[in-house]
Amino acid sequence: MERVISGNEAVAYGAMLSRVQIIPAYPISPQTTIVEALADFCGSGKLKADFVRVESEHSAMACCIGAASAGARTFTATSAQGLALMHEVLHWAAGSRLPIVMANVNRAMSAPWTMWCDQGDSLAQRDTGWLQFYCEDNQEVLDSLIMAYRVSEKVLLPSMVCLDGFILSHTYEQVDIPDIKDVDRYLPSYRPRFKLDVDDPHSFNGAFPPEVYMEQRVKLQEAMEEAKREARAADEEFGKAFGRRYGIMEEYSAEDADILLVTSGTITGTARGVVDDYRKKGERVGLLKMKMFRPFPTEEVRRVLQRVRKVAVIDRNISFGATGIFAQEVRSVLHRHGEGTSVFGFVAGLGGRDVTPGVLQEMVEQVKGKEAPEGDIVWMGVKP
């Protein structure tokens, strides 16, 4: 069924089609309309789930953990400071190996007070053991949510599906809403391997002494590796079932590119147009869209970047005291493998500043004129 819906509605449809059972959520802009839509679905009986009102995001995630521990398919959504407030329990969710799926509507962190888009909130949680997926449009938001359950429940790790605040969350696009019967076939109901059961009581998450803690961390890392395989498989199966594929990353006009843009989120859509314009002029500019950020598809990215001379990574985020975070990852991937590749680390669009085709063209022009960047960060559009 084709409908014109907002990114947040796409999230809500994705959760509903996944037949989530427990939704503990706390509203925060620009995520709020997700919560409202899901509350409506529950209230009208469209979705047979328990909507749990909680007093904070920390409680929302704690409640997800409780419900998921009891074997329920669990969903929540948040943004920015709400996600930051969850930080402590994000670790618990991953360490307890719970396949919770959460939508994060990317919003810049405060202070100063802001509610516009950047990726500072979710990328600050990159080390918590959650899978992270970044979406380009509303269709991808809906589809990614369903796929995230499939991957998470296979590898027993939680997933975060990220969409740009306002740019997607409050923008309406035509979206194909899959038939729930098809989704049921793609995503069977969740059968937990471990669960809290009053008739068979066990203690969960008790202390691991130094003799075993590290081994358990190794297992979590192995699960991350497995997640790459499962994500690829989930994407392939999704393509068969619904005719749409995304990959864990996507190369666009990248094969023979001299200059390759590396993007994530909605900047990707803008970049496609810019790449097309250069191609029309006969210039070999290409694009690598990063969909999956955790686990980072190291090998795949390396394979693409090794053959390119100049890479322009566009970060809508900044790790203070270091560089843009995607740039860090890309540099680390190329280390010892990509001596002939120059990585330009652009930081742009923080706090909701628009990243227009003009801004991207300016980056390409800068890269064209230089063999290597002058510094690790190239700030775009900063007032003189």
Place this chain on the structure above:
Amino acid sequence: MEDKIIIKGIRDVPMLSVSLQSTLWNKTGNWRYLRPSYASLRAPCSQACPLEQDISFYLTSLADGKPEEAWLKILESNPFPSICGRVCHHPCEVDCNRKDYDRALAINVLERFLGDWGMKQGRPDGGRIEKRKEKIAVIGSGPAGLSCAYFLARNGYPVTIFEAMADPGGMLRYGIPQYRLPRKILNQEIDRILALGVEIQTGKRFGSDVGLEDLRPYASVFLATGSWAEQKPKIRGDDLKGVWHGLTFLREVNSRKKFPLGKKVLVVGGGNTAIDSARTAWRLGSKVTVLYRRAKEDMPAIPEEVEEALKEGMEFIFNATPAEILGKKDKVQGVASLRTKPGRTDASGRKSPVPISGTKFLLQADSVILALGERADLSFLPEGMRTENGLVAIDPWGRTSLPGFFAGGDTATGQGYVSQAIASGKRSALAIDRSLKGQNANPAEDAREVVRLDRINLDYFPPRERAKVSSLEWKERTGGFKEVHKGLSLLPARKESERCFSCGNCIRCNVCLMVCPDVAISFREEQREYGIDYDHCKGCGICAVECPRSAMILEEEKWSE
């Protein structure tokens, strides 16, 4: 605990930390310093009800779709749900915790619903009762006498009622007009009592037809002859034709077909008898004016009844008193009245009205009904029975100064409301039963703590509209005695009963069970109640704090060792 976990390599390390065995051996209950437990506390409605009915219990049964259970529960403490559901002054609703939240529960009309519902089902099975030998006499078949007979009969006593009038019911039959209490309802509820084996002798007036000698075979006597003596302060002209006294008027209306009152009727008084008389006269086709010597808010009549009278178009003149009834050829023509002003505070705590001279005004009237109050007629009391303030002197359980003699209702309490009369009969029945079994100590009074609104967890109770009860249109009320208020049908009655907070009483809502982080609460099917596993309850107190209705308490743990 004997199984040791041996980890040789990374394969032996589980992906997450989960115990291999049950952890029930870990009796975390010994961490507890607060102890939750279930307690049945008192709801304000039950405390306010003269009959101390377990209202929250029967409303919960009704909400659960079990009207029969609800009806049988009422019959344990009230023989007259259909009657009380119509004429009770319902102090339960006045004290209902919900009144300070949205609106009080419509308890009165729900009681009426359950009474009427039960009546349609026939009579309940009385069960097997141990028959008693001791015979009891009840003098008077008003609400107090019938109630006493009912509770004694339910306890196996053979009861005989002596009634002066031709039919049983007392004030219910001869005082309360049919538009408030249809005779069919009255008869059905009385029949249910008589069906318990209660014998009634009508037309037998105590003091003339029945004497003390006749009461000799009875082990105990309950005296409830009502307050039929009307206050008749001397007013000039009160002997004219067309002057009535309220109770006499109401009684006569019930036994006559035609009752010519004339075009204009003046009712004097502000109590229930005055309002009943006024509304009755209006139904007989007269234009009615009520004259009351104090202000509207001072009227002792049930406020809802006054409002109905106003709706029906009765004219009220407050702060005025009749000085003289005027007439021509022995026939009433009008009343000369004086304005009054509040004077000294009297025994009732109200200011005694004082007529203001020079404020005389004339009112035309074809009939005058004087309803200036009633009191007990004590002229026939057995010798030596002590009286007090014009009433038979009794203790809180109805014992008079004569051994074996109990008294209740308006004769002894002077309280005036139907439910209070029923309560006095019930208390005496209990005291009689105990005295005949040789238990002379007073029965225990309910001293449980009352749950107020501040102890209701309102998060569980979204505001809900109170059930609407419809009444007859003005047109339908004229020229007849059709019942004014309509009842509720099952569905709206159930919906209304769902509004009950059930203050202090567990309704098995499962909140405690769900919030317990230690899964230490379980529902025990056989006992139909929750149990707490104190071996594992850590005493966090969430259950007691979260309980929507304060049916749980939290006390300091007193470890015995």
